[in-house]
């Protein structure tokens with residue numbers, strides 16, 4: 001297949017490498033001349049030090065060249081640039097091209113997941129899929145055994161993505177639950193920020209397990225309310241990604257949370273991490289979705305208050321612990337039922 005990956009950050013580069021190694025003809029498009037030049041000249045992306053870029057991979061900043069005759073377009077930009085990238089490619093996207101979004105997040109002003117954004121921009125008939133799961137770029141780029149899930153309302157499109165992406169170190173499952181996969185991808189970053197804050201405050205493994213489990217319950221409840229399936233959140237795009245993001249040294253959301261928990265100002269913490277902290281944007285969307293849908297999301301709400309209202313993390317934790325007594329099933333019956 002002829003495939004172009006739009007977005008030359010760590011994840012776009014890792015995916016381009018996978019697709020190249022799978023024998024496809026791959027182009028990596030970057031918005032930035034200097035970034036493209038460095039990657040092309042060094043055959044290495046500074047965001048993935050030590051990972052050699054296959055010689056067959058073409059790097060370009062020319063959108064028209066990147067769109068010419070492709071069978072598949074992979075969108076791998078940070079969440080804030082997904083809509084902009086869709087606008088950029090829409091006019092010259094070949095008619096039967098599959099569009100795969102591997103970015104994770106929610107558009108911060110409209111609170112929309114990426115599939116509706118891409119469908120609105122690229123047309124109702126676009127063949128669309130989303131890929132998510134516990135997939136740190138640093139590990140996938142090194143061929144470390146990993147699994148993810150490809151979601152599309154059209155199972156044949158999900159299977160085409162599975163065929164293109166899957167190899168002996170990357171297993172790809174399929175599903176038709178796009179809402180579940182995209183929501184899991186976005187919200188796990190909020191819980192990971194919370195887990196980092198908890199670590200920064202000096203709390204323990206019990207606290208992390210509590211935040212992950214109860215975080216998953218509130219994610220599942222919102223998911224069902226928005227038309228997704230609770231079982232999706234028990235899978236790679238939910239629980240799987242939550243585990244890796246809340247516990248891994250590679251997680252920038254968790255790292256930002258640790259700094260905030262230790263008392264660093266939120267903006268300074270994000271600058272210190274030095275890469276996009278998607279959970280910061282997703283926390284605002286989660287909070288607003290919680291208000292809009294009436295789904296009680298205490299962990300996302302406290303994360304929002306810490307990130308946007310300057311609430312001291314220790315107070316947020318105290319408020320979470322001081323909530324009214326509950327039956328474990330209540331409120332989350334859509335998850336356990």
Ligand SMILES: NC(=O)c1ccc[n+]([C@@H]2O[C@H](COP(=O)([O-])OP(=O)(O)OC[C@H]3O[C@@H](n4cnc5c(N)ncnc54)[C@H](O)[C@@H]3O)[C@@H](O)[C@H]2O)c1
Nearest residue numbers: 008009010011012031077078079081103104136137275276
């Ligand atoms: N890094 C991972 O391990 C990983 C894994 C799975 C999914 N993701 C998701 O993939 C997306 C990208 O993540 P990443 O780690 O590659 O991010 P990153 O922080 O490495 O990406 C930064 C890159 O984004 C590109 N960029 C910035 N602004 C842009 C714009 N306006 N238009 C086009 N490109 C722009 C630039 O090339 C920049 O180098 C995120 O949504 C992330 O959550 C990341």
